[in-house]
Amino acid sequence: ISKVCETYSLKPTQFHALHSRSAAAKATAYCPYSRFRVGCSILTENDQHIDGANVENAAYPVGTCAERVAFGKAVTEGHRKFKAVAVATDISPPASPCGMCRQFIREFCELQTPIFMFDKDGNFVVMRLEQLLPLSFGPEALPPPGSLPARG
Amino acid sequence: ISKVCETYSLKPTQFHALHSRSAAAKATAYCPYSRFRVGCSILTENDQHIDGANVENAAYPVGTCAERVAFGKAVTEGHRKFKAVAVATDISPPASPCGMCRQFIREFCELQTPIFMFDKDGNFVVMRLEQLLPLSFGPEALPPPGSLPARG
Amino acid sequence: ISKVCETYSLKPTQFHALHSRSAAAKATAYCPYSRFRVGCSILTENDQHIDGANVENAAYPVGTCAERVAFGKAVTEGHRKFKAVAVATDISPPASPCGMCRQFIREFCELQTPIFMFDKDGNFVVMRLEQLLPLSFGPEALPPPGSLPARG
Amino acid sequence: ISKVCETYSLKPTQFHALHSRSAAAKATAYCPYSRFRVGCSILTENDQHIDGANVENAAYPVGTCAERVAFGKAVTEGHRKFKAVAVATDISPPASPCGMCRQFIREFCELQTPIFMFDKDGNFVVMRLEQLLPLSFGPEALPPPGSLPARG
Numbered sequence: 022i023s024k025v026c027e028t029y030s031l032k033p034t035q036f037h038a039l040h041s042r043s044a045a046a047k048a049t050a051y052c053p054y055s056r057f058r059v060g061c062s063i064l065t066e067n068d069q070h071i072d073g074a075n076v077e078n079a080a081y082p083v084g085t086c087a088e089r090v091a092f093g094k095a096v097t098e099g100h101r102k103f104k105a106v107a108v109a110t111d112i113s114p115p116a117s118p119c120g121m122c123r124q125f126i127r128e129f130c131e132l133q134t135p136i137f138m139f140d141k142d143g144n145f146v147v148m149r150l151e152q153l154l155p156l157s158f159g160p161e162a163l164p165p166p167g168s169l170p171a172r173g
Numbered sequence: 174i175s176k177v178c179e180t181y182s183l184k185p186t187q188f189h190a191l192h193s194r195s196a197a198a199k200a201t202a203y204c205p206y207s208r209f210r211v212g213c214s215i216l217t218e219n220d221q222h223i224d225g226a227n228v229e230n231a232a233y234p235v236g237t238c239a240e241r242v243a244f245g246k247a248v249t250e251g252h253r254k255f256k257a258v259a260v261a262t263d264i265s266p267p268a269s270p271c272g273m274c275r276q277f278i279r280e281f282c283e284l285q286t287p288i289f290m291f292d293k294d295g296n297f298v299v300m301r302l303e304q305l306l307p308l309s310f311g312p313e314a315l316p317p318p319g320s321l322p323a324r325g
Numbered sequence: 326i327s328k329v330c331e332t333y334s335l336k337p338t339q340f341h342a343l344h345s346r347s348a349a350a351k352a353t354a355y356c357p358y359s360r361f362r363v364g365c366s367i368l369t370e371n372d373q374h375i376d377g378a379n380v381e382n383a384a385y386p387v388g389t390c391a392e393r394v395a396f397g398k399a400v401t402e403g404h405r406k407f408k409a410v411a412v413a414t415d416i417s418p419p420a421s422p423c424g425m426c427r428q429f430i431r432e433f434c435e436l437q438t439p440i441f442m443f444d445k446d447g448n449f450v451v452m453r454l455e456q457l458l459p460l461s462f463g464p465e466a467l468p469p470p471g472s473l474p475a476r477g
Numbered sequence: 478i479s480k481v482c483e484t485y486s487l488k489p490t491q492f493h494a495l496h497s498r499s500a501a502a503k504a505t506a507y508c509p510y511s512r513f514r515v516g517c518s519i520l521t522e523n524d525q526h527i528d529g530a531n532v533e534n535a536a537y538p539v540g541t542c543a544e545r546v547a548f549g550k551a552v553t554e555g556h557r558k559f560k561a562v563a564v565a566t567d568i569s570p571p572a573s574p575c576g577m578c579r580q581f582i583r584e585f586c587e588l589q590t591p592i593f594m595f596d597k598d599g600n601f602v603v604m605r606l607e608q609l610l611p612l613s614f615g616p617e618a619l620p621p622p623g624s625l626p627a628r629g
């Protein structure tokens with residue numbers, strides 16, 4: 022743990038909070054369809070934790086994931102820089118964020134941001150965003166509006 | 174206003190809070206692509222207000238709307254019953270929730286729930302959920318799992 | 326049936342094709358998670374039928390619905406005007422398109438376009454798009470790009 | 478090119494078709510909002526090509542990407558095994574599939590499947606699915622239904 026904290030510039034208390042909060046957030050999931058609970062906790066630049074869980078829908082594609090709930094909260098509360106992301110599920114080995122969430126995270130996090138994935142027993146895997154979504158594109162990739170032909 | 178409050182069982186202070194909070198929430202939007210700010214405020218059964226705004230993404234379909242951000246927060250904070258929803262934008266006549274958000278709201282709100290749509294000047298239109306999403310389906314519509322053949 | 330065809334300006338053969346093709350399209354669904362098959366058939370302005378079915382994903386929100394598969398095909402094959410939409414499922418009463426699909430359809434269909442919803446026995450309900458998605462917004466609703474402040 | 482074809486078990490004619498078809502498919506995009514055209518072509522196990530392009534929506538999150546249009550077509554036409562995917566855009570360096578599409582593709586393709594990304598001049602980058610979406614989860618990852626507690 023101490024080595025992990027050093028590698029990713031986190032304090033042990035922050036790491037433990039990421040673990041315990043993401044695990045606790047599972048209890049707030051609304052997932053009657055998949056019955057697959059996911060909890061997420063993110064650590065902002067100024068050391069606040071913001072949590073989320075999956076919220077499903079009878080029309081499956083309309084539901085949303087834990088990571089997007091947490092980042093939706095964080096961004097609309099004014100946060101734009103983040104130190105770490107944690108995701109927890111009830112399976113082992115740990116589940117990773119889906120591709121859609123990796124893309125959502127990409128909009129706001131540096132490529133070096135660590136993403137911790139905790140399994141049901143608290144064991145974890147950690148990867149940086151650039152490892153989970155290589156060759157990604159984000160806000161900087163779109164051509165500036167002026168360079169495009171007028172709409173319609 | 175007093176007539177509206179009576180029709181929808183709201184106190185005037187609640188109505189005004191729905192208006193001012195949804196309008197204020199526009200300032201929390203992240204919408205560099207559409208530059209179309211949307212704010213949302215929802216009133217829970219126990220008279221709490223929970224707000225949200227749209228959070229866009231360089232991959233447009235990955236972004237999310239104000240209503241889903243607000244309901245994502247509310248549901249993962251334990252709320253399951255709601256008195257009213259308000260949405261505010263910078264145009265006139267007021268914009269309505271997109272179909273995807275109407276479906277997301279449908280999962281958690283009674284069909285009679287009023288949805289207030291405020292324009293840039295504070296004028297509004299109000300419709301009940303069942304009017305915005307007629308003939309809808311929600312959690313009760315899916316066949317119980319036991320009635321379906323085994324997966325795969 | 327003949328009255329329905331008259332009301333919605335369809336030939337009986339077109340109506341029957343909408344029914345049989347949307348019902349047949351159910352067999353092409355990929356839905357191991359919900360086990361809820363949906364078939365869709367749309368009739369283009371020049372009397373072509375284009376079909377689709379739901380395609381689900383292990384990450385539920387990443388999946389797509391029958392209607393969006395069918396319209397995705399149709400639009401990328403060059404169609405922009407449509408006479409009717411049909412959806413078929415294995416339940417009764419018939420299921421309606423989810424809100425997300427109503428919005429997707431709204432981009433391309435006139436508000437008067439009929440949407441037929443067939444149940445497992447071939448009985449149906451029909452509503453016009455404007456009835457299924459009242460007070461909707463579409464391509465015409467967004468402010469023209471030039472009227473917005475520069476990005477960033 | 479011949480080395481690339483050898484590495485990914487493609488014939489040169491197949492590679493050229495992937496390039497020319499994905500580039501041509503850009504012309505079928507409906508993208509009035511981003512004005513960012515994307516074309517996609519996929520090669521099925523039995524050597525059929527199926528193409529798609531992005532189809533946007535006034536409600537940005539409701540739109541869909543080229544890759545999901547193409548796979549939606551392919552899957553509902555009965556294809557379940559694929560040899561290669563190609564994506565083409567009007568920028569350079571080439572754009573990669575968004576995270577949501579990587580997840581959609583993950584449901585149907587082997588991890589070794591090559592994904593070609595062509596830029597505006599026909600130059601390309603190629604990566605295998607497992608490189609674009611490492612540590613991914615797919616259909617095999619979800620616990621079998623019977624192992625979960627009853628819904629609700």
Ligand SMILES: [Zn+2]
Pocket residue numbers: 086087088118119120121122123384
């Ligand atoms: Zn996700």
Ligand SMILES: [Zn+2]
Pocket residue numbers: 238239240270271272273274275536
């Ligand atoms: Zn919306």
Ligand SMILES: [Zn+2]
Pocket residue numbers: 080390391392422423424425426427
């Ligand atoms: Zn749908």
Ligand SMILES: [Zn+2]
Pocket residue numbers: 232542543544574575576577578579
């Ligand atoms: Zn995509």
